[in-house]
Amino acid sequence: MLLVYYSSSSEYTHRFVGKLHHPARRIPLLTKQETLRIDEPFVLVTPTYGAGPNRGAVPKQVVKFLNQEENRRHLIGVIGAGNTNFGQEYCRAARKIAAKCNVPLMYRVELLGTPEDVEAVNLGLDKLCASSLKTAM
Amino acid sequence: MENLTLASHVDAINWNRVVDPVDDDVWDRLTGNFWLPEKVPLSNDVPSWATLTDEEKTLTMRVFTGLTLLDTIQGTVGAISLIPDAVTPHEEAVMTNIAFMESVHAKSYSSIFSTLCSTKEIDEAFRWSRENTFLQSKADIILSYYRGDDPLKRKVASTLLESFLFYSGFYLPMYWSSHAKLTNTADLIRLIIRDEAVHGYYIGYKYQKGLESQSEEHKQELKDYTMNLMFELYENEVSYTHELYDSVGLAEDCKKFLHYNANKALMNLGYEAMFPKEVTDVNPAILAALSPNSDENHDFFSGSGSSYVIGKAENTEDEDWDF
Numbered sequence: 405m406l407l408v409y410y411s412s413s414s415e416y417t418h419r420f421v422g423k424l425h426h427p428a429r430r431i432p433l434l435t436k437q438e439t440l441r442i443d444e445p446f447v448l449v450t451p452t453y454g455a456g457p458n459r460g461a462v463p464k465q466v467v468k469f470l471n472q473e474e475n476r477r478h479l480i481g482v483i484g485a486g487n488t489n490f491g492q493e494y495c496r497a498a499r500k501i502a503a504k505c506n507v508p509l510m511y512r513v514e515l516l517g518t519p520e521d522v523e524a525v526n527l528g529l530d531k532l533c534a535s536s537l538k539t540a541m
Numbered sequence: 542m543e544n545l546t547l548a549s550h551v552d553a554i555n556w557n558r559v560v561d562p563v564d565d566d567v568w569d570r571l572t573g574n575f576w577l578p579e580k581v582p583l584s585n586d587v588p589s590w591a592t593l594t595d596e597e598k599t600l601t602m603r604v605f606t607g608l609t610l611l612d613t614i615q616g617t618v619g620a621i622s623l624i625p626d627a628v629t630p631h632e633e634a635v636m637t638n639i640a641f642m643e644s645v646h647a648k649s650y651s652s653i654f655s656t657l658c659s660t661k662e663i664d665e666a667f668r669w670s671r672e673n674t675f676l677q678s679k680a681d682i683i684l685s686y687y688r689g690d691d692p693l694k695r696k697v698a699s700t701l702l703e704s705f706l707f708y709s710g711f712y713l714p715m716y717w718s719s720h721a722k723l724t725n726t727a728d729l730i731r732l733i734i735r736d737e738a739v740h741g742y743y744i745g746y747k748y749q750k751g752l753e754s755q756s757e758e759h760k761q762e763l764k765d766y767t768m769n770l771m772f773e774l775y776e777n778e779v780s781y782t783h784e785l786y787d788s789v790g791l792a793e794d795c796k797k798f799l800h801y802n803a804n805k806a807l808m809n810l811g812y813e814a815m816f817p818k819e820v821t822d823v824n825p826a827i828l829a830a831l832s833p834n835s836d837e838n839h840d841f842f843s844g845s846g847s848s849y850v851i852g853k854a855e856n857t858e859d860e861d862w863d864f
Binding site for chain 2: 412413414415416453460461462464467468470471473476481487488489490491492493494495499504508509510511514515516518519520524525527528529531532
């Protein structure tokens with residue numbers, strides 16, 4: 405299953421995705437860069453940004469990517485990366501995208517992810533590949 | 542008395558030329574999170590405090606003086622010691638914010654005390670904090686590393702303090718909150734936990750940035766050092782936890798929370814988790830007290846039962862959606 409992910413220069417999400425055995429493409433770090441074009445089903449992995457409620461939880465780069473209708477059309481689910489210490493903000497970006505695009509929030513990981521997270525997500529994505537795919541819209 | 546080294550030259554800080562965008566992001570996040578204890582209605586906890594037994598009250602006060610000590614260290618020594626090591630002027634500015642917020646945290650425990658306890662009880666709890674071996678040992682270990690001469694080792698010590706050492710204390714207000722006790726106090730503690738998460742993330746990030754330019758040999762030395770320090774602190778934390786919580790039967794439950802947070806502290810430094818899942822299965826009630834959404838089952842992949850719900854609509858925020 406193709407993964408599309410955003411990771412800031414802190415590289416947490418990049419390192420988590422790197423531990424999975426599924427192909428992955430990274431959304432460019434800078435908003436002024438051209439965003440990706442994806443023409444096959446994919447799962448999005450994103451951290452949460454912002455300084456609290458009503459302060460842009462979804463990274464701008466991810467918004468730009470999803471604003472492309474052809475990208476959005478192939479989105480089948482979201483995985484959130486975060487830290488429970490942020491309380492209600494934990495994985496808010498992934499929750500928001502799932503609600504907005506009407507796709508499931510499939511899993512949540514903290515920081516770099518534990519070995520158990522890697523195993524669960526790998527297996528889940530394997531199953532997803534095997535089953536018939538239903539795109540978001 | 543050690544010599545105080547001040548910068549010999551300072552340039553005016555230009556926030557329009559930010560070298561590392563993480564400095565800018567973290568500054569925004571920290572200032573956006575700013576709070577003061579006076580905004581939390583702690584006095585609503587007075588009736589709840591009255592329902593605790595004398596033993597539970599003493600335990601709670603001891604836990605909070607322990608946390609006060611850590612915040613005092615981090616505010617007056619820890620975060621300050623990282624300023625001369627900063628590689629950008631913006632990093633220096635972020636560190637001053639971190640230092641100040643640690644002082645706010647330290648003061649907020651006194652707000653809790655003055656709301657709930659008598660002067661005599663407060664003085665007694667502070668006396669305990671000065672005399673408790675394990676608490677003093679925790680402080681001594683960290684302070685000795687802050688005084689060392691390796692900037693990266695200082696960052697390791699600081700990240701372990703921010704992301705690990707607080708949690709033997711944070712456990713208790715989360716426990717009370719999960720039993721619908723001292724819920725306003727828990728709200729205040731959650732604000733502290735949120736701040737410490739940003740501090741641990743940022744100092745850990747700067748550590749990893751600093752590592753990039755080190756030789757393979759020094760990288761390995763720093764990794765060994767981190768693991769050794771973690772073990773040294775962990776052993777002390779286990780003793781501290783038993784001393785505090787054995788009388789109320791919560792030590793084992795608390796230790797799971799310690800393991801879980803030790804893993805996160807290591808991850809903040811870029812290392813893999815150390816404790817296996819068998820010992821990091823934190824009581825779900827504690828996790829739910831920490832993060833109200835964490836108990837929702839989002840394991841779509843497990844396929845068990847009602848494995849997921851499509852998210853509920855969230856408030857529209859300041860994002861530039863085109864759809």
